[in-house]
Amino acid sequence: MSVLKTSNLKKHYHTGAVVKAVDGIDFEVESGEFVSIVGSSGSGKSTLLHLLGGLDRPTDGTVEINGNLIYAMKDEELTIFRRRNIGFVFQSYNLIPVLSVEENILLPIQLDGNKPDMVFVDRIIETLGIADKRLSMPNQLSGGQQQRVAIARALASKPMIILADEPTGNLDSKSGMDVIGLLKVSGEKFGQTIVLITHNTEIAQMADRTVRIEDGRIVGGASK
Amino acid sequence: MIFWPDKKLLQQLDKMIDEAIAGTFHTETYDESLLSKIESKMLKFLEQSRLRQEQIEGERGHVRSLIGDISHQTKTPLANMALYTQLLAEQGLTDEQAKLADQIAISTDKLNFLIQALVKTSRLESGVIKIEPKPGDVQVLIAAAVADCESLAAAKGITIHVHHTSLLTAMYDERWCTEALFNILENAVKYTENGCVIVTTTEYEMFVGIDVTDTGRGICEDDLPKVFKRFWRAEESADKPGVGIGLFLACEIITACGGYLKVSSRLGKGSTISVFLTKV
Numbered sequence: 001m002s003v004l005k006t007s008n009l010k011k012h013y014h015t016g017a018v019v020k021a022v023d024g025i026d027f028e029v030e031s032g033e034f035v036s037i038v039g040s041s042g043s044g045k046s047t048l049l050h051l052l053g054g055l056d057r058p059t060d061g062t063v064e065i066n067g068n069l070i071y072a073m074k075d076e077e078l079t080i081f082r083r084r085n086i087g088f089v090f091q092s093y094n095l096i097p098v099l100s101v102e103e104n105i106l107l108p109i110q111l112d113g114n115k116p117d118m119v120f121v122d123r124i125i126e127t128l129g130i131a132d133k134r135l136s137m138p139n140q141l142s143g144g145q146q147q148r149v150a151i152a153r154a155l156a157s158k159p160m161i162i163l164a165d166e167p168t169g170n171l172d173s174k175s176g177m178d179v180i181g182l183l184k185v186s187g188e189k190f191g192q193t194i195v196l197i198t199h200n201t202e203i204a205q206m207a208d209r210t211v212r213i214e215d216g217r218i219v220g221g222a223s224k
Numbered sequence: 225m226i227f228w229p230d231k232k233l234l235q236q237l238d239k240m241i242d243e244a245i246a247g248t249f250h251t252e253t254y255d256e257s258l259l260s261k262i263e264s265k266m267l268k269f270l271e272q273s274r275l276r277q278e279q280i281e282g283e284r285g286h287v288r289s290l291i292g293d294i295s296h297q298t299k300t301p302l303a304n305m306a307l308y309t310q311l312l313a314e315q316g317l318t319d320e321q322a323k324l325a326d327q328i329a330i331s332t333d334k335l336n337f338l339i340q341a342l343v344k345t346s347r348l349e350s351g352v353i354k355i356e357p358k359p360g361d362v363q364v365l366i367a368a369a370v371a372d373c374e375s376l377a378a379a380k381g382i383t384i385h386v387h388h389t390s391l392l393t394a395m396y397d398e399r400w401c402t403e404a405l406f407n408i409l410e411n412a413v414k415y416t417e418n419g420c421v422i423v424t425t426t427e428y429e430m431f432v433g434i435d436v437t438d439t440g441r442g443i444c445e446d447d448l449p450k451v452f453k454r455f456w457r458a459e460e461s462a463d464k465p466g467v468g469i470g471l472f473l474a475c476e477i478i479t480a481c482g483g484y485l486k487v488s489s490r491l492g493k494g495s496t497i498s499v500f501l502t503k504v
Binding site (some may be wrong): 207 | 242245426428429430431433445446448449479482483484486487488500502
């Protein structure tokens, strides 16, 4: 069953000349799959991720998440849909500095007015090796640890899909390996669908499947 | 249209769904109210899901016994085929006949290996085999797998170098991870014509990495994501024996231990397959 499906997805910018950042992308992600999108900088991969995550509106084409055409929604609907169904992991960890590790992880669940399933949250925290850091503040952690908290936060609300944009971009190669390894292992453990964007082919090939994009188009590896 | 006085009802429904997720749902009242009706329906629905789950379990049981049957029932005929082919070869055959007998022996071996490997993977997938990772010294795991692979390497004139490091402890299942690492080493030896296989360990914050590096033919970039897929073999390796199940099995085992595998390679220079196990 496909969780994510794009059809003829386009994003063109009109800044003097027309820049075709995303230029007709069709691809699908199956439930539970770990897919990487690899491309050099300027290939349009970040624009694509923003479109997949409902953070931007396309010039043309559709994005379907679990059967919902997300760009047919009004802004407010889309915001709520995104909060409930999509987890994000960014290059800059985007943790709230005045909240502890545990508070950061629970925040998206509480924002939605839900009581967190603490048994599940504990398993995530355990898996990501941050059990002894629950009460620490983000600035007391290393970059790799902060990114692990961001992954835990994304997993905790059991989203349909996790979108990770260069999650190792700010990390040395060793911590980067730890972070990607944990993303892979926890995706496996919790049956989580993950789309990872990276320019690093070594990291990309750790996914079940790699899609290569150049100049806003898929140039390889789209099929399963 | 929902009116405000129904907020209590919605809260009640929210509570019911929470209970259903937690598996503690029960009906409290039986009356003519809509809520009571919904409660009964939900109970029915949950009961149906439970039955479906049981059905799946039952079918898994059938698969398990089928695998048991296949592995048991093919044992004797396979052993006989091997035995009679050997006897046939001792009958003073002509060169042409000896060649044919040889082909039968090779195919029998291959079939035997294939059935063994398939039975193993099916057992893993259907949960007949329980992988039980326990904390253990990584050097012990490496030593065991290297010892199993040494004669194979020696026969090809390839040495396996192990770079020892400080004590590293990781979660692994001794019997099965030895097999997984052996498969990786065997693969490295198989595709290396001259040179060596090097085993090194790296300590990460969350994982212990075991790198198996060879100086073999390498894997082209497009093929890298396929390396751990079942029955996948590079087109260029048609000249080598094998069915493409060793690395798949290794991947299944390591994943079951909570770890993962990674491959990097340069065509013509060699490949590195890395095993990552959860550090203790």
